[in-house]
Amino acid sequence: MFLFIIFGVVLYALAYVGLLLMARHARKDESSIPIGAFIGTIATSWALSLGFVAADIWTLNAQADREVSAERSAIIRLIGNADVDVLNKPELAQALEVYRDNVIRDEWGKNHNLFPAESVEETLQDIRIxxxxxxRSDAPAVIVSQTVGIFDDLQEARNTRLAIASTMIDQYKWYMLLTLTVLTAIAIVAVHADRVRAGMRALALYVLTATVSIWILTIHASPYSGVEQIQPDALQLNVDRL
Incomplete structure (x- = not known):
């Protein structure tokens, strides 16, 4: 948050200097001041850019939520198939608990889901074996086929989780947003060149709005970090309840 406060102060200070310079020029040539509606041409683009980035972030977070649910579901179903009344494979349930622990400790905790953990890869191989x-046993073919399918779902959910964590919002969208943020401030300065006090108030409101909006977007930019990060508690609780 401290960096965004600095960003807001610097943006306001530069815009204020620009306002004073344009006010001096406006006193010499009043016809050079754009009409108030001119702000809309740039401010609309800024708002659209803000919306594009926000839409990408919310979509990424929603997909991350779905994949955590899918991974949790796969673990629960595999443990269900390992039950004594189905396949009677307690070692499968134990391996899934190890998988859960390794994901939470290594992949989620240490790596922040940015890259695979070797311990998780080894556990997946144990489950595969x-x-x-x-x-190769005399287990019912239907149950075997179902178990293989669920294991594939587990691996797919994990791979998607890792892919989401390493997927960043296109940097050019951030560049566009920051550029339009500055240009909108310049537009506000231009149309208030003949009313410095009103321009100061307009700039203060705009800089506050822009700074808070961009700050909110950045703290949600990654589903697995920040204030509203997704926690692995779902994996922990659901396995322990079984």
């Missing part, structure tokens, strides 16, 4: 042993 157990499922292959089940496939």
């Amino acid at each position: 157990i499922i292959m042993e089940i496939a």
